[in-house]
Amino acid sequence: MRVTQVTGCGLLVTGYRLGKFRVLRSIKSGFFCNFGLTQPATRNPQPATRNPQPATRMSTHQPDAPSNEGGGSIFGKQLVLLALITIGGILLYKMFFSEGGLNLFQSPQGVQLTYIPSDFQPNLDEEATLRVLSNPEQYKKEFDDLVYNFNLSLLYHVANRMALPDSLKRRLEPEYKNHHEYLKKLYYNDFVALKDTTASMYETWYNDNSNQAVKLFNEVAGKYTCFFVTQIMATLLKAEGGRLMAKGKDVETPCGIALREGLQPMVNRLQKRAEIIDFSASRGLLKEKVRKGIAELATYELRSRLGIDKTLQYKLLGFSISETDIRVEAISVIKAGFKLDQYFDVTFSPKKGVIYVTLPPPTILSHEVYPRVDKLDVGFLAGITEKDMNERFNELRREFRQDAIENEHVLDKAKSRADSVMQLILGPVVKSVNRNYKLQVRFQNNTETALSEDELRRRGEDGQAPKPPVDAPKPKKGNGFIPQ
Numbered sequence: 001m002r003v004t005q006v007t008g009c010g011l012l013v014t015g016y017r018l019g020k021f022r023v024l025r026s027i028k029s030g031f032f033c034n035f036g037l038t039q040p041a042t043r044n045p046q047p048a049t050r051n052p053q054p055a056t057r058m059s060t061h062q063p064d065a066p067s068n069e070g071g072g073s074i075f076g077k078q079l080v081l082l083a084l085i086t087i088g089g090i091l092l093y094k095m096f097f098s099e100g101g102l103n104l105f106q107s108p109q110g111v112q113l114t115y116i117p118s119d120f121q122p123n124l125d126e127e128a129t130l131r132v133l134s135n136p137e138q139y140k141k142e143f144d145d146l147v148y149n150f151n152l153s154l155l156y157h158v159a160n161r162m163a164l165p166d167s168l169k170r171r172l173e174p175e176y177k178n179h180h181e182y183l184k185k186l187y188y189n190d191f192v193a194l195k196d197t198t199a200s201m202y203e204t205w206y207n208d209n210s211n212q213a214v215k216l217f218n219e220v221a222g223k224y225t226c227f228f229v230t231q232i233m234a235t236l237l238k239a240e241g242g243r244l245m246a247k248g249k250d251v252e253t254p255c256g257i258a259l260r261e262g263l264q265p266m267v268n269r270l271q272k273r274a275e276i277i278d279f280s281a282s283r284g285l286l287k288e289k290v291r292k293g294i295a296e297l298a299t300y301e302l303r304s305r306l307g308i309d310k311t312l313q314y315k316l317l318g319f320s321i322s323e324t325d326i327r328v329e330a331i332s333v334i335k336a337g338f339k340l341d342q343y344f345d346v347t348f349s350p351k352k353g354v355i356y357v358t359l360p361p362p363t364i365l366s367h368e369v370y371p372r373v374d375k376l377d378v379g380f381l382a383g384i385t386e387k388d389m390n391e392r393f394n395e396l397r398r399e400f401r402q403d404a405i406e407n408e409h410v411l412d413k414a415k416s417r418a419d420s421v422m423q424l425i426l427g428p429v430v431k432s433v434n435r436n437y438k439l440q441v442r443f444q445n446n447t448e449t450a451l452s453e454d455e456l457r458r459r460g461e462d463g464q465a466p467k468p469p470v471d472a473p474k475p476k477k478g479n480g481f482i483p484q
Contacts, residue, residue, distance in 0.1 A: 118160040120262045122153040126273045133213035136188065137197055144184045150221075151183070151228065152176055154262045158229060158254050161261070168236050175232050183224060190220045196401055198364045206394040207282045210274035218267045225263055226255035295344075296365050298337035299417040302404050305331045307374070308396055312384060322379035328392050330371040332400035336414035337365050343444050355430050357422055358442045362414040364404075369397050415443065 124146070132139045132146055155172045194216045203209035233254045252260070307329035314322040343360040371393050378384060404410045419441045430439045 116161065116163045118157060120153070120157045120265060122150060122262075122266055124150065124153075124266070126270060127277070130210045130213065130270060130274055130277055133191075133195075133217055134200065134210055135197065136192055136195065140188065143188055143191075147184050147187045148180055150266070151180075151225075154225065154229065154258045155232060157262050158233065158257050161252075161257050162233075162254070164236075171236055172232070175235060176228070179228050179232070183228060186224060187220055190223070191216060194219065196364075196405075199367070199397075199401060201285070202367070202394075202397055204278065204281045204285055206390055206397075207275075207278040208394060209281065210277045211271060214267060214270045214274050218263065221263055222259065225258050229254050229258045293341075295340040296337060297340055297359070297418070297421065298335045298365050298414075299362075299421050300336045300410055300414040302334045302336075302408055302410050303331065304334075304400060304403065305329065306396055306399055306403075308392055308399075309375075310388075310392060312379075312388070314379065323377075324379045324384050325375055325377040326373070326384060326388075326392065327375035328371055328396060329374050330369050330393075330396045330400075332370075332397075332404075333366075333368040334364060334400065334404045334410060335366045336362055336404075336410040338362055338414075338418065339365070353434070353436055354438050354440050355426075356440050356442055357426065358444055359418055359422075360444050362411045362418075362443075364401070364410070367397070367401060369393075369400060371396060418443075 128142075129146060132142045136143045152173060155176060156169065159169050159172060195213060200209055203212055230253075307327065309325070309327045312324040312326070313320045338359045338361075340360070343358070345356075345358040347356045347358070348354075349356070376384075422441050423439060426439055430437050
């Protein structure tokens with residue numbers, strides 16, 4: 001039996017009734033307003049005028065007309081409906097139950113932090129720190145400890161500002177140890193390359209030895225601080241792509257916190273202390289004559305001439321109303337060679353018939369600067385002070401040394417000349433011993449190498465460190481950072 005069912009204001013459904021089951025044959029769209037009507041569909045339906053139905057007027061369905069839709073069309077539509085329901089369920093779950101929320105309406109998930117105020121308190125002895133920075137080659141181990149302690153203090157300060165839990169703070173030091181081995185080499189090599197340790201006396205004379213060391217350390221630390229702070233914090237927080245979502249007072253990136261709240265305040269503190277130390281050292285320099293024996297071998301000399309012009313202006317409302325012009329010229333004499341009292345060794349190899357002469361690394365032995373003021377035009381408002389004059393002289397001296405080391409390569413040339421000089425001095429002595437013997441010049445490496453037992457026995461040493469005298473003061477106990 002064929003039946004037609006109208007369900008609400010919706011679809012007209014046509015199908016067959018077989019006993020208790022009803023098989024849908026097709027689905028026709030039509031809008032009705034008769035709810036719950038089920039009527040038999042006969043071969044000869046009644047005229048519309050006797051029992052008008054809105055469904056017969058609005059629908060074009062003909063019960064006897066053959067249908068073009070089969071069971072496959074119904075199954076396909078059911079699959080589409082099922083897919084839509086599944087997608088809707090997934091979207092609803094992500095929107096209301098997922099932790100990250102729906103990515104279509106929210107930004108990608110990041111690590112959310114709440115910043116809190118915190119003061120940076122580095123546990124550094126200012127006077128000892130300046131002593132280490134002024135002589136990094138003499139205090140190499142203390143320099144490495146300085147880098148370790150200061151960088152670790154920066155990391156703890158950043159962690160406190162970001163209100164990290166104690167579980168993450170305990171992982172800061174182990175994580176930093178993974179980076180310290182290469183960082184200490186980068187810090188030391190860059191700092192020694194910038195700081196001319198052979199010019200300490202000149203820097204002290206111009207009140208700028210410790211202060212210059214602080215400026216150079218600030219320059220070197222500024223190159224690597226952002227890298228290791230960002231790297232370590234991103235590793236601990238597991239931030240995807242390094243994204244951090246922060247809120248609170250004085251919100252800043254970990255790099256900005258380390259530079260502005262850690263490195264810069266420490267540099268300012270050290271500079272204030274350095275001014276006092278430089279002033280005292282300059283006043284106390286060479287109060288008495290210094291008499292000492294030296295053993296130096298100068299193998300190369302460089303003479304040059306440089307000048308510097310400086311104009312000091314006094315401006316009012318952006319306009320220059322007074323100027324002071326100064327022109328200073330100077331000649332420089334630099335001698336490079338070897339300090340034999342630091343290291344000098346002669347060994348003989350009978351099997352090879354070679355006498356080895358080992359020299360220390362080349363250095364600048366002396367630097368003489370003779371300045372001359374060629375022009376000094378002082379304005380009525382823009383005057384010049386003794387500090388300005390001393391700064392000009394010191395700038396010239398630095399330019400001479402930088403040009404000699406970087407452009408003229410005086411150290412390399414002194415090293416290449418050493419063989420000729422030693423052949424001139426010791427060559428006749430070697431030939432007098434045996435005409436077949438040869439003289440070979442070698443240079444000490446920067447890293448100390450352990451001597452063999454034969455070498456120690458040849459030098460008359462037993463390989464053990466000499467015992468200190470009985471009345472010698474005992475070393476102070478500490479963390480190894482403050483140089484003794």
